[in-house]
Amino acid sequence: MDRKGAPQLHFNGQFYRINGKPNKDGKINWRCVVTNCSGACATYNSNIGQEVLLVSLKDIHNHATSPTKLYNLERRRKIRTKAENSDERPRKIINELDDNYE
Numbered sequence: 001m002d003r004k005g006a007p008q009l010h011f012n013g014q015f016y017r018i019n020g021k022p023n024k025d026g027k028i029n030w031r032c033v034v035t036n037c038s039g040a041c042a043t044y045n046s047n048i049g050q051e052v053l054l055v056s057l058k059d060i061h062n063h064a065t066s067p068t069k070l071y072n073l074e075r076r077r078k079i080r081t082k083a084e085n086s087d088e089r090p091r092k093i094i095n096e097l098d099d100n101y102e
């Protein structure tokens with residue numbers, strides 16, 4: 001399977017994947033990535049990296065949020081932000097962040 005081609009939506013520490021095709025209005029339904037969880041939401045945009053407006057949300061989950069995954073995402077975002085504002089090489093920046101989190 002092509003993992004790269006599957007956008008994921010992140011909201012409130014939960015992750016959602018696209019559930020089926022967009023409907024006639026272009027509304028996209030998302031389901032929680034956890035099997036058997038009924039958490040769901042809908043948006044009108046599925047572009048990776050873009051902020052989206054939730055048009056409906058069922059933020060009821062039968063599991064905890066995923067702090068590890070969230071941490072990784074947040075860390076990646078911080079590295080990117082810092083890399084944009086710095087002349088330092090990315091490798092150096094990553095090392096610095098690792099130190100900060102320990």
Ligand SMILES: [Zn+2]
Pocket residue numbers: 014032033034037038039060061062063
């Ligand atoms: Zn869930």
